[in-house]
Amino acid sequence: MPAQQAPAGGTPAGADDKAQASLWERLARPAPAPRTTLTPQRIAEAAVAIADAEGLDAVTMRRLAGELGVAPMAAYRYVSGKDELIELMVDFVYGQLPLDTPADGWRDAMRSLAVHLRAMTLAHPWTVRTATPFSLTPNQLAVPERAFAALAGHGLDADTTMAVFRAVSGYVHGSVAAEVALENLRREHGWSDGDQTRAGLAPRMTWLMNTGRYPGYERYLYEATRKDDPDWQFETGLDCVLDGITAHFGI
Amino acid sequence: MPAQQAPAGGTPAGADDKAQASLWERLARPAPAPRTTLTPQRIAEAAVAIADAEGLDAVTMRRLAGELGVAPMAAYRYVSGKDELIELMVDFVYGQLPLDTPADGWRDAMRSLAVHLRAMTLAHPWTVRTATPFSLTPNQLAVPERAFAALAGHGLDADTTMAVFRAVSGYVHGSVAAEVALENLRREHGWSDGDQTRAGLAPRMTWLMNTGRYPGYERYLYEATRKDDPDWQFETGLDCVLDGITAHFGI
DNA sequence: TATCTGACAGATACAACGTACACATTGGCG
DNA sequence: CGCCAATGTGTACGTTGTATCTGTCAGATA
Numbered sequence: 001m002p003a004q005q006a007p008a009g010g011t012p013a014g015a016d017d018k019a020q021a022s023l024w025e026r027l028a029r030p031a032p033a034p035r036t037t038l039t040p041q042r043i044a045e046a047a048v049a050i051a052d053a054e055g056l057d058a059v060t061m062r063r064l065a066g067e068l069g070v071a072p073m074a075a076y077r078y079v080s081g082k083d084e085l086i087e088l089m090v091d092f093v094y095g096q097l098p099l100d101t102p103a104d105g106w107r108d109a110m111r112s113l114a115v116h117l118r119a120m121t122l123a124h125p126w127t128v129r130t131a132t133p134f135s136l137t138p139n140q141l142a143v144p145e146r147a148f149a150a151l152a153g154h155g156l157d158a159d160t161t162m163a164v165f166r167a168v169s170g171y172v173h174g175s176v177a178a179e180v181a182l183e184n185l186r187r188e189h190g191w192s193d194g195d196q197t198r199a200g201l202a203p204r205m206t207w208l209m210n211t212g213r214y215p216g217y218e219r220y221l222y223e224a225t226r227k228d229d230p231d232w233q234f235e236t237g238l239d240c241v242l243d244g245i246t247a248h249f250g251i
Numbered sequence: 252m253p254a255q256q257a258p259a260g261g262t263p264a265g266a267d268d269k270a271q272a273s274l275w276e277r278l279a280r281p282a283p284a285p286r287t288t289l290t291p292q293r294i295a296e297a298a299v300a301i302a303d304a305e306g307l308d309a310v311t312m313r314r315l316a317g318e319l320g321v322a323p324m325a326a327y328r329y330v331s332g333k334d335e336l337i338e339l340m341v342d343f344v345y346g347q348l349p350l351d352t353p354a355d356g357w358r359d360a361m362r363s364l365a366v367h368l369r370a371m372t373l374a375h376p377w378t379v380r381t382a383t384p385f386s387l388t389p390n391q392l393a394v395p396e397r398a399f400a401a402l403a404g405h406g407l408d409a410d411t412t413m414a415v416f417r418a419v420s421g422y423v424h425g426s427v428a429a430e431v432a433l434e435n436l437r438r439e440h441g442w443s444d445g446d447q448t449r450a451g452l453a454p455r456m457t458w459l460m461n462t463g464r465y466p467g468y469e470r471y472l473y474e475a476t477r478k479d480d481p482d483w484q485f486e487t488g489l490d491c492v493l494d495g496i497t498a499h500f501g502i
Numbered sequence: 503t504a505t506c507t508g509a510c511a512g513a514t515a516c517a518a519c520g521t522a523c524a525c526a527t528t529g530g531c532g
Numbered sequence: 533c534g535c536c537a538a539t540g541t542g543t544a545c546g547t548t549g550t551a552t553c554t555g556t557c558a559g560a561t562a
Contacts, residue, residue, distance in 0.1 A: 505560105506560090507561100511556080513553085520547090
């Protein structure tokens with residue numbers, strides 16, 4: 001019974017945790033293996049490239065193997081299953097996040113962090129489908145770490161610091177998720193600009209408005225002039241959240 | 252060639268939109284069918300029950316059919332595919348959201364809306380995996396409608412009103428998504444309280460902290476006293492966002 | 503009332519997916 | 533030079549979403 005070989009397993013908590021931890025240990029380990037055609041980094045890179053180009057559904061174990069030039073089951077030596085593959089992909093994407101901003105006060109630092117997080121998510125829209133804003137992977141944990149560093153020295157206790165971080169990151173995640181959902185709708189229908197999108201959505205929208213349930217939304221549709229300015233929408237909400245931190249915690 | 256029968260189809264945009272619109276028309280149509288063993292409502296209800304009990308992955312077309320006592324393909328008369336089924340499920344859940352709060356000023360109304368949205372999402376955690384905060388379905392659209400009604404009469408233009416709504420709903424969605432992710436982790440490992448969770452996460456956490464990359468996060472782990480109070484965490488961030496609206500827009 | 507008809511549900515089938523398992527191969531260490 | 537653990541391959545199975553064909557029922561029509 002070779003018990004030490006299996007990183008997979010729906011077995012009890014003990015073995016499972018060990019397996020999850022060893023994923024990141026393997027990632028850190030430089031080159032301990034005799035044959036090194038495959039590495040976690042190479043796997044992550046290839047999988048992310050597929051997801052960026054064709055969406056998360058295009059990332060199948062066979063497709064990934066084909067892209068890497070190996071047999072379908074080869075990647076299972078490095079990830080215990082598809083869930084762990086996606087965890088690896090997300091961590092890889094977070095690894096490219098620029099976190100070394102000079103930090104001119106907490107507000108600029110948090111604003112920069114939020115803007116970079118949004119840019120990252122828009123560049124890799126499939127990350128919103130993973131439904132795990134900040135799980136415990138090395139590069140994801142670097143985000144709250146950066147925020148804690150920016151917020152230190154203002155007299156906030158640990159819980160409040162976390163609350164501030166969660167307010168900002170929560171807003172970013174939720175707001176960008178909505179943005180990505182609209183962008184996905186556009187792409188899958190081939191609509192290129194706002195007018196084409198509204199034209200494509202018109203039948204559905206007309207039916208909804210004719211129910212008479214949404215007079216406020218209907219007014220918005222007629223009166224709004226910045227419907228095609230997602231940058232303004234995001235940054236307005238962001239400044240709102242940042243002002244709230246100042247107002248609520250006096251920093 | 253019976254061309255009028257097919258609600259499905261990867262055909263061009265025109266036919267596709269017609270199909271999507273007719274889903275909600277079918278839902279509104281009272282009882283036009285001769286045999287009415289299946290209805291969109293019954294399908295949605297059964298699917299939501301499965302997802303609530305065993306997660307979104309348990310919702311299979313065959314499983315759903317079995318639960319409804321019909322053949323595996325029967326539901327395809329009402330939804331064009333699984334994506335539309337999930338759209339139907341999400342709309343069903345939003346239909347149970349209480350929106351008739353008395354409205355004692357915009358702040359209480361928005362706060363109540365946020366609290367109810369959180370409660371709804373925690374009751375149906377699988378909704379966060381659908382990655383579409385407010386798509387164009389009747390009951391989802393009722394949420395911004397409620398917000399617009401609450402925010403009317405304060406001199407905000409249409410774009411700003413939408414920005415305020417997006418700030419709140421974005422925060423709620425992102426924040427609760429993080430909460431649900433942690434809750435999922437707990438459930439799938441069988442950890443019941445915060446101490447068990449920390450014990451289960453300890454190996455992974457120890458390995459991460461030993462890298463020395465996260466001194467700020469490590470301090471948080473030692474100093475925080477409200478790590479097991481998600482209500483406080485959510486409401487602190489929410490009050491922060493609401494204060495930001497007051498501060499930023501002067502209402 | 504007998505019949506017709508279109509909407510409804512059932513049955514069968516298929517390609518693609520994740521992944522378990524046994525086997526072949528590699529290359530540094532003794 | 534030969535060993536052996538680490539690495540990649542081949543094959544196969546159960547499950548999934550769904551296309552398509554066939555039967556069947558309720559209510560309008562004559």
